[in-house]
Amino acid sequence: VCVSADPAADVHLRQRAENLATQLALPLALESPGPADADLLLTATSARLELRVLGGDPTIRGGHPVACELTTIDTTSPPGRSLQQPLLKALGIRRGSAYRPTILDATAGYGEDAYLAASMGCSVLAVERHPIMAALLDDGVKRAVAQHPHLASRLKVMHRHSRELLQSIIDESFTPRDAAALGPFDVVYLDPMFPSGRKTAERKAMKVARWLVGGDEDAPDLLALARQVARKRVVVKRPLHAPTLDEHAPDVVHRGKSLRFDVYLTHRA
């Protein structure tokens, strides 16, 4: 992976690319046409931060770059809202109720679920461990907040390993500022990478994420810690017919068309 700017002559974008390269300890590739051996270019443009796929898996190479695009998510039309119903129910939000949980999204990825929940009025701390995913997420959330300033206090991003964060909350040894500002957490939300095998049905953005981050095989550890942190419930997003994340059966399951939400009640409040 290299970091670039487009257009590379733009001094602000060059500066942003330089800062990112330093922060992420990645090589800079500001001169066109760029390095022949880079598979991915993390590119600062005037509109956004995006990931351009130059090599690797032919099913994702070329074509549209990948970015964290939250504001195009349909949160208002009836079809858009009905798609969100299973998530809403899984989070414990009843129709007509004013209750809005505080959520620790421990596998934030592109932040789409975190954004949906924040748009519905929840407070969400979105935690992502992979540095490139976290950079894309941070950029997407900043742009979403610029467009919807009321989300600023409700949607925060943290670049961290959630296992460490959850453990630190359990130990009460260290509560990071953002976690303290948003927590304690009613819900811990987990959406680790779905088991591979459905790869062809996966969108390009998710294929790229899988290529970058792998299969999240340690997700069962996260579930065990999440149970100790969530005041009310842990919600796990799974493919419709996949096994549960660990040997515990969920208390409630909310099914959508191609996925389901396994809910583990904790009632620690």
Ligand SMILES: C[S@@+](CC[C@H](N)C(=O)[O-])C[C@H]1O[C@@H](n2cnc3c(N)ncnc32)[C@H](O)[C@@H]1O
């Ligand atoms: C399937 S994606 C999540 C998609 C997300 N729900 C969305 O709506 O865009 C899973 C993400 O969780 C991240 N992840 C997995 N385990 C993590 C952990 N222990 N700490 C932080 N991030 C983690 C991965 O790096 C990956 O980006």
